[in-house]
Amino acid sequence: MAFAYSGFLNIQFIIMIDLDQQLKNPVWYALKETHKKFAIEFDGVQFYDPEICTFGAFFEEEKTAKASSEYSKKCDKFFFVSEDQTPLIDNNKVRLEKKIDGCQMVLNTLTDVLITEQIVLLDETHLDEIYDLIWMVMPGFYQKRTFNMGKYFGVFKDGKLVSIAGQRMQTNLFIEVSAVVTHPNYTRKGLSKQLISHVTKDILKENKTPILHTNKGNLAISIYEKLGYKLTRDMNWWLYNKK
Known part of the structure; x- marks a missing residue:
């Protein structure tokens, strides 16, 4: 019984880690799971279909300039959502309107x-x-x-x-x-x-x-x-x- 209980605790701990990881990049994981049918990807950068939502997410900052330029062909305005990373952009294609300091x-x-x-x-x-x-x-x-x-x-x-x-x-x-x-x-x-x-x-x-x-x-x-x-x-x- 002790072994089974220990195994249960390990499963619970894994779930907690997974949730915390997802919450650090919620747009990314939503587009990888429940909302994957709405996902548009440019070289590893994820966006929602702009008819659904104009949010994007990433892990690799160096890929966001090209990806955002491509996505901008589909909509006039869009967001990157990030906990602590700063997206890179091609200033010839898009411009930053504002950064909203948000919280979760x-x-x-x-x-x-x-x-x-x-x-x-x-x-x-x-x-x-x-x-x-x-x-x-x-x-x-x-x-x-x-x-x-x-x-x-x-x-x-x-x-x-x-x-x-x-x-x-x-x-x-x-x-x-x-x-x-x-x-x-x-x-x-x-x-x-x-x-x-x-x-x-x-x-x-x-x-x-x-x-x-x-x-x-x-x-x-x-x-x-x-x-x-x-x-x-x-x-x-x-x-x-x-x-």
């Missing part, structure tokens, strides 16, 4: 939240409403087909979609909570808090680790922490434009 948060222990709203699993019929709401509140980071990356949940008021939360990057070990937005007329009513809790529970049902990304200094970080998420590492977003 991982669920520690989920805090119980009283759900008072009717939370609806959204489908293809809601695509336009989701897109319009996200672009009104948080323009520039969402493609209409980003919906295909995971589940989206919403709250309706008077027949109108007013708050959503969804799932974005994911692998066999984690799923990212994303697109948490609420119409300005319906903020401070606890809608986002309930939706984040609901999406988090849905991820846990799949025996995966819930994570999320946000900007450093975002006021929402305190809300995420109250829900049981913990800051774990920097995760930077390099936004490039095609010249």
Whole structure:
């Protein structure tokens, strides 16, 4: 029995190592696993199909200049996502618009939240409403087909979609909570808090680790922490434009 128990601990340790490794480069591993059908590769640099998402990831910095030039033929703007590496670019083909100093948060222990709203699993019929709401509140980071990356949940008021939360990057070990937005007329009513809790529970049902990304200094970080998420590492977003 002791041997079997020791073996179980070793398996658990291996899983923990794999998860930590994936979280250091979440875009890369999502495109290698759950989202590999959306992957476009240029010499070992991974990108999402730009109709789905405009994120790229890498391990070898010296390959990003050529790869980003090729990818820029498919979309006008795109991101490289990296914990601590700096992409190289061909300044004749693309230019850096800005670097977003971000951070990654991982669920520690989920805090119980009283759900008072009717939370609806959204489908293809809601695509336009989701897109319009996200672009009104948080323009520039969402493609209409980003919906295909995971589940989206919403709250309706008077027949109108007013708050959503969804799932974005994911692998066999984690799923990212994303697109948490609420119409300005319906903020401070606890809608986002309930939706984040609901999406988090849905991820846990799949025996995966819930994570999320946000900007450093975002006021929402305190809300995420109250829900049981913990800051774990920097995760930077390099936004490039095609010249």
